[in-house]
Amino acid sequence: MPRTPKNIPHDHWKLAMTRGIGPIEGRNLLEAFGGATQVLAASVAELAEVLRRGADEVRRNMDAVNVARELEEMDRESVCGMLPGDDDWPELLKTATPEPLALWVRGAFQEADRFSVAVVGSRICTAYGMEQADRFAGWLAQQGFTIVSGGARGIDAAAHRSALRHHGRTVVVLAGGVGRAYPPEHAPLFDSVVAAGGVLCSEFPTYHPSEGGLFPRRNRIISALSLGTLLIEARLNSGALITGRLAAESHGREVMAVPGRIDSPSSEGCHRAIREGWAALVTNVADVSQQLRSSSMLVAGAMAAQARVGTGDCIGVGASAGAGACIGAEANLLHEVKPTSGVLKLTPAMELVLQAARSMRSIDYDVLSQKTNLGIAEVMAAVTRLELSGIRLRNNG
Template sequence: MPDPDSGDDRSLLDLLCLAMIPGIGPLTSRALLEHFGSAAKVLSASLSDLKRVPGVGPKLAEKIVSARRELDPEVELERCRQRGVRPIPFDDPEYPEPLRSIADPPALLYVRGTLLPTDSLAIALVGARKATPYGMRIAERLAGSLARVGLTVVSGLARGIDAAAHRGALRAGGRTIGVLGNGLGSIYPPEHAELAAEVAASGAVVSEQPMEQKPLAGLFPQRNRLIAGLCLGVVVVEAAPRSGSLSSAHHAMEQNREVFAVPGPIDSITSRGCHALIRDGARLVETVDDILEELGPLARAVSVSQEPEAPEVRHPAELSLTDHERAVLGHLDDLPRGIDELIVRTGLAPSQVMATMAILEMRRLIRRNAGNQFTRI
């Protein structure tokens, strides 16, 4: 159990207590924390002060005032420990950087497994629970291709396309993250308990819900914003016109992430949602290259592994480069350099350097400047 005299432990317990209060969603939690400055001050606030916060009515204010008497965050923390789950506050260095930029990030994230900085290079694969054999095959193939180039595959651990995406990443030896709409005290659907354990061993299973929260229909759209928020883009593999998986695409649009869709047979109901997304401007996906080419430069460079000397990636398309292409790109930076200098630096034949430069320029990884000089984008 945490030491109550420890500031960090007390702060974590207060956040757990706040997360356990029924009726407090991410926007209300954020409003409360911004208004009072800390979870401790929220929990000790008066009814009148709480009612001044947007989204907090009389009933919710009463729940907050009585939370310390009626809820036991130490029991919640013990539940986490028993199941190998770590609660990660928003200000923790391990908190996923991409989630910090969304409008309503969780104040606290429950994590089983390990989150790495390289997971900011992630793509979500989502789709129908009642998927066709075609959709399952394509989801697994795309997930495997994404994992092999070094991208983390994110999905919702649901039946159908989500499960195929996780399995595709795992079979390719890659990293994958499962995002649940219920607490990590149990896995939903229950038949995916073994899959969840495999995902946690090769990435993480995460949730913003208290450990014992049961799956409710209204929590899944809320979960989908986290799927989109963790990623550079969302790929919808199969979706009926009113499919819940389309909400992940809509969240991606709102969060300024890329949206992709896989086309399917025109007589299949599970293709209609994807075709509608394509008509509305989503990038049509046939192979992993369609995804990598569409993604823009990263907000900041990311190391491709945890090794100290690991190269940094500025653009996801760099992940699929050949050794020659990577060697040439590695000698470019923000300073303009000419072909002759690159030939000397790389030790490659002039024809190889020129051909490689043409490929890198076509992939929008380098920029041609005046005097036939090149810089890295």
Template sequence: MDALTATLALMRLQGMGPSRYWSLLQHYPSAVEALEQLPATLLEKLPPRAREQWREWRQCGDASTLMGWVQREQALCIELGASLIAAGSDAYPALLAQIPRPPPLLYVRGNPDALHLPQIAVVGARRATSAGLDNARAFSRELAGAGFAITSGLALGIDAAAHRGALDAHGVTVAVMGTGIDQLYPRRNAALAEEILAGGGALVSEFAIGSGAEAGNFPRRNRIISGLSLGVLLVEAALRSGSLITARLAAEQNREVFAIPGSIHNPQSRGCHRMIREGAALVETAADIVDELGGLLSEVPATDSDLSQMPPLDGVEQRVIAALGGDHRSLEQIAATTGQEPGALMATLLQLELAGLVETLPGGYQLTGRGARLLTAMT
């Protein structure tokens, strides 16, 4: 029996989990010996089903239910074109191996070498603002252009925008899943997952094939996202969110944590502001991240093709952009600053919204990420 087979069998035992697995491996030199000599003290802590599984294996060997499952799991990986990587093997990502109790197993669809690239995790809210989505995509595009792989969680919102930003730059992106690698969640991102694979990236999970989207899986997924990465960029996050958990895990794992500040009126900025108060680096451009990491890779491209392709704005539109600045403002505040009548101003704001420069929020308006970059270029 090899180490991979033994690890699969151990992790199949009901109630085992990464914590008990690593406690067990402190007393045995390999997963094979741990499986063969499973101590009675641990067996008593596991559910009755696990004790039945192990004792049947000791009696029946390869004919046992446990080994039947292991063989089917390996066969399913072959059908999916997936790799199985056990902790301790040369194929296991070195950075991930450094975190406390890393996943004993990784299921990988796509390019396993992507896990060894220098990675930046980009995470944030599922219900992100247009500005947050713009920032996630722009930062990811620029960081991918500088040579980083972009790692995120394949969720709606910021995660999906981060993956797409990397693909825009023809870069590599890694999606860490809270389900089995055959269970794409959410289904709306199934096409995105295929693009990630076609672009030389990877889908990664520690969960067995067929595992569904259970709430308890996602905190475990988050520690992998941060553990694979040199640093984590928090784009938008509420004070109670999985993204904030990922950022805090990154800090505990001695990874760099970066956060994009936002409007004090945007609830999705409060998590970023909290992390900045707790020591995260405030960043305004992707170059800030490259500089903080010691220039490991090439510089971020200076041009923004997104802005260069935009038609020029007239004087009124430029004044409205300047009046909005970097904050959330009401129609009355913008009118007072620009001197525009409300009716004409609303028409201008609509044109700017259609151009992707402004977005409507409850009680007013704010610049999108593209609009904020235009404001910087204007000043």
């Protein structure tokens, strides 16, 4: 569970709250001095040896931070804190460039949030965009994916609401403090997210305003927390498009884009991403599932995270199915590696697909659909989640 205000190390919190010290500067200072306590004790001259500029201003800002007041505000708003290295620090967030110094959170991350997809787009969107956000986010939520977005008007809010309506999990990443709803009219939505077991998070103090320059920092967290990013009505030079580029270029994640009208400014960013080749065109939920499954970088990243918390079932075809010894009597049949720990709870759809696959010589979506009475899209989603959790269903060769 996240740290309650009384369990937060004051010196690290003071460093994270100091204006002029972002995650890059903070990491450099921690590495140079060996810890937050030593950083806070450093002189202006010592700080200047690490910081490229503004050491005197940073020193003044440090001295002005009132940690006690911030902890009182956190307690008042039922806000907790998280630090890198905490047991519940999201695995995928370690890939953020740079990783946050701390997170302020309402709610708590869960193991299931390793299976997250960002759904982002324009604040000023069309009815078509709202419909697609509702459609894709709702389906992903039903298949057990956590929906991550920025809590903004338009596409973001539609994605969060759809996840809630379909009884799924959703994570809101804010560019301001979690105690100050932005936009203000979304306060009830944010309360609903937390009440439903989701998460409201930020790397800024409780009542920090949502300033324009902070949105790119928020976008990198959205990207890092998600295995893939789905763009819906992203305009040119929009924050949503920046999030997509971060996902593709900085985090090596799958990026998908829903096409819109060719004369609609709302979809110009999506169309450019598709044209330039760094986002896959998707028109239905089966496309999304296939993109998540087929991305080698995505699977490698997810498996690396999985390896740090334990290995689940592993099913493959042929002589090797990953780590461990394979069990099986015939070549070209699915072979099973016994689980080393019960890390992941399978959904009903995953269990149906897994049982059906045991009797198959190769994976065929149509056959799996017939055997399980699930739709093709549901089968593909189940296969995706199985493979990302360490249960691999591959055709030989």
